[in-house]
Amino acid sequence: MTNTLQSTDEQKSIDNKSMQVLLLLIENSGNNVSKEQIINHVWQGSVVNDEILSVSISKIRKALGDNARQPTFIKTIPNVGYCLISDVIPLTENTLSDEQPLNTVNQQTNTLKYVVISGILLLITIISIISFYANNQESKTQNLANISSIAVLPFEDLIKNKDNIYYAEGLSDAIINQLSQVKDLKVISRDSSFNFRANRDPSIIGDSLKVEALLDGNLQQSADQLRVNVRIISTFDGRLLWAKSFDNQDTNVFLLQDQISHEVRKAFQPSSVPQISASTKIDSQAYEWFLMAQYFWRQRTPTSLLKAETYFKHSLELEPNYVDAHIGLAITYGQFHYYANWRAKESVDKGLPHIRQALTLKPNHPMALAAKGMLLTLKASYSENPQPLLDEAQTLFVHSLELEDNATTRHWYSSLLNRMGKEALVIENMEHAIALNPLSASLKNVYSQYLAIRGKVDTAQKLYNRALILEPDRASRIIESTHIFRNTPNSINAIAKWHLNNQGFFEYCSSDEYCEQVVFAYLSIGLDKEANKILARMVSKHDHFKQSLTLINYGRNNELMNAVSLLKQLSKRYPNNYKYKHGVAIAEYRAGLYTQAKESLLDLYPQWQNAHTIDVTTDNYSALTLYGATLLKLNKQESADQLLNNVAQFLHLDKVQDKAQAEMVLAQIYAQLSKPVEAKAHLNIALNLGWLETFDREWWTLKDSHLLKPIMNQIDVKELVATHQENVKQLAKTISLEF
Template sequence: MGEHKNKHFYEFERFRIDPVKRLLLRDGEPQPLTPKAFDILLVLLQHRGGILEKDELMRAVWPDTVVEENNLTRNISALRKALGDSPNEHQYVVTIPGRGYRFVADVRELQDEDADLIVETYSRSRVVIDEEEDTSEPARLNQDLLQKPLLASGGKQSEASWRRLPVFLIVGALLVGLTTALSYSWMSSKSKEAEASSAVRSMAVLPFKVVGSEADEEYLGWGMTDALITRLSSVRQIMVRPTNAVHKYTVTGQDALAAGRELRVDAVLDGNIQRSGEQIRVTVQLVSVRDGRPLWAEKFDAKFTDIFAVQDSISDQVARALTLKLIGEEKQRLTKHYTEDIQAYQAYLKGRYFWNKRTEEGYKRAIEYFEQALERDPRYAQAYAGLADSYALLGSMGNAVLPRSEAMPRARVAAEKALLIDETLAEAHASLAFVRMHYEWDWPGAEREFKRAIELNPSYATAHHWYAYYLVARGRTDESLAEIKRAQEIDPLSLIINTDVGEMYFFARQYDRAIEQCKKTLELDPEFNLAVRHLGWTYLQKGMHKEAIAELERSVSLSEGRRDSTALLGYAYAVAGKREEAKKVLAELKEIAKRSYVAPFELSLVYTGLNEKDQAFAWLEKAYNERSGSLILLNVDPASDGLRSYPRFADLVRRVNAKHETHPINN
């Protein structure tokens, strides 16, 4: 636009717009605004009072360029921020659902020769922020969809607004009164944006609360939580706490900041879901843990069948709020849909809800729901991954509620089907690796799958956790410690991971460190059975028999008679010279075996403690025939030291292919 003799201005309330100098002034002070947002403001002012269709607005602002609607949405948000609109009430730019926008303020047009004096003061320090047009395939923000009203409350229909975090807020404040050149302003804005981006390096998605719904819809909250964790974990620039880490925060009225501090993260995403029939309302906020400052907040109203669009938008907006720079593959994973069948998705949510209970009954219920999901959508890769997880863990339970010979092959088949559909599923790679390590003893195949899982999702704590077992079984103890500590870094409150840090020290024969770590875990939960058991087991290797037996007896009590805990106690009795007590345990296990399953490895353990080597080897052979997962640790387990010099032991280790490579065994 060229200069005119008489300047043309727009004024409304506290604002004045100079189209020639491209200034937005509020009470005489320049406001930061991107060039395209300024263009949008001018077009809206020219069509004030009327509805401006989205397509018409985009053609006016980007006349020779094909752009995504997301660009318009983002610049509308920037404009609203500059005008001081609140998230819940738009005073100036109002969205017309399904159509476009309307500028509703009373506007005056002025021709003012003297206005030069007003604006010239600020012309050298005006705030115009460069922007980078995003013409790639971004996460689509379904603006029309998310502005549909929720019909449940009967109150005033709400209009959902999509707002971007004001990442230039600090820049705008610094530039007030700044009299340096425009180039310096631009450089300052970029510097501050980078600073904002570096402020958040870790976050947690807390369990979404289900408001005003029946208890049987609790899975909706967990489903939203799990989906967002999965999506955001695909972004390598930020560490996201896994689902297991946030499970304890399901209590209504949770303190988000306290949870964030306990989880040791920089930010927390917290929200709730309200459902009424087929309508849902999702309210969500992202908060800085350091100072409680809100980084972003929004309310979404939609049909339940459009919940995928809500998840897309939340993920995208969180990434923008944290000023994360996403590569193409990350953008795709951030808004990836694994199914479009809403009933299949609901079944999957219920499956994950029960899987997260980590109980025998929970795994069984999870399998039922994952299979229901696959009946609806046979190409639902995540449902196959859920099946693989469920069968793998069900077949590994100490009481073998499902024979390993059935559970593990089913887990492998499910994982392979998931990967045929979608090779990028980290969970499926980890489950397949678990089966290959724990059941098939395919060591090269297991390591390949573990590495691929970690490559796809470096924040997947379970992959690091299981890979640590692979490494220690191969005698690579230093690497195993590094891997388990990486899992602990991702999920610092996980009881099982914290316990297994101690177990890695145990297999490395660093017993004092193992004891220290088990005690730290018990500070988190004094009755966590595995930590109690590992503490007793480590005491035993140090010759602290009295302390060992006390902890192992407590473990049997806490586990309500689990066979593996009972067998460890029997071994401890034998090593401590309490042979009669050890034989009683052996007799008890054999009696139980008449009516239910007892793992052969557990019987071999008690015989090893009693120094009855023929019986110990006989039961180890039975464990081999069942492909017992316990055999993978034979070569590093101190409990096997009494058998290590026998040729039968070397032959067994060779057949399991668990010959370790670096760790010297002290007989």
């Protein structure tokens, strides 16, 4: 038996597994077949990952002359599986003749019959692709149903002496919102697609965003008539797939935008687009206020959010039932908590009434459902009975995502899942959000902070560096990076310079988070005077910030048992918080509670119970070093030596992003292994690379390092530490002179 694909002029062979995959798709022609279904059917119990299946699909496509971006045969269904989209004609054995259509799929046996699968004789099948070889000129819309991914670019404003940026971007947003409701169509978020405002090369966009098509257009005006030209282009070959012009002499630009977005959606989904209701007509001035509010809302600064609030209110004064304006204002109030230092309750109390009004007017509006979920998640943070709120929020998010797959919704949903301790789902939704918005520096920044809090610091640093490549001049990067990276002399100087240039920002600490991170930086180098000035201006302080300050004081005063007690309380209150659970183990080790430290580490890493399953990674090497040191204290010499040597060997592979910290951990390992020469050498390298104490990453100084303790009494090590302390004092003095 051979597995061949036969056309009139050539024959191509594929392996047996690939043929089985193709047969399964043929059996289910026109229907989505999940990856799991295919793997279970073809590989039957073998351990196979998605990549193996992708290879088989690639082989089939190559044999058929198919293209993944512009498929004629097999369409990829994002996050699901695959679908055979060509017509399939089942034949009996007697119907085979020399007059078969082109490109018959033919698995040859002595009797020209397929093998029996599950007791049922499969019909010999051919894929009818005559239309593929036809002139293919009958309609520019014929290929849109096969497109599985698209990016919508901002419309170009070609109208002279008139700035229509709000309308041009609003039109793109409306189309993105409509297309996001098309099932199985991946629509890239505006944050990523708008990066190509100045470079509209289809192939570059296709490669960068991994999309099969792009949509763009322009605004033109002749006399009193506005014309909007829209087109959809293949990123594979630059071919025009769809184009249409829309003319409007009416002053109601909102109605025109609604018409355009509906027509575009209809091109992809002809049978299921709701008709435009007359009730959706919005006053042009109200719509313009709305677009301006959106423009400022996206900048997410205290000042821009205030402008957004004002414009949304103006819009609602003219159109009290404008659903999108109610949603926008509610989201703005939610963002005031994160970007303008509002109390959570104030944001929720102002935002929820607008969301309730929006859902009264449009009960199934995807973004209204998501925004309510976001506000309820925020409300749960201060509620005495949060669980009903969290459950309701989850229901809202799930319903919203059923209606529209949106990166912002998945980001908000991840925040809820984080509160619920569902780490796997957090990661799944954040990665899906990034797939929808691959060029969003903001999303990568948020995700990197989440990973860092979960102890995956190295992974977080690499992701954050990719965010910086996308947005190198991000104004908040100096402060945001403190969540991801340790202090260095350069980073402390950058923070001090930013503080100096933004003194007004610190007058009343309009962002608690920013003030907190500057305080930690100054306390890390002993610049208590400047830190206390900021603390005095902070009207409110987050609980986690106050707890970190308490820990720092415990470290300075050597109150080890108090540190243990506080961290245990926090770990119990926040059972899914890696930082607190890991902190308990460190505090216990520092207090000489080695058995408890071991138990705490095994609670965090249960797989370490079996020494043979311990894998050293760029994210866990520091925790493993503490575990090895703990085993030494418990007289598990052989196990400890083997583990610490394995970690050292891994670190010498130079895979860790933070070179200074990797060298510091090597110094700690060799100190524990009673190798003072090596320990001192790596300590010296770490300090030369700019290693600094980093509050609140830790709450002790280098001089009090628990893992370097075995070598701290050596004269040359004391000299190194003394030099380090003097350098830190000099850094603090230099900064203090600038204020």
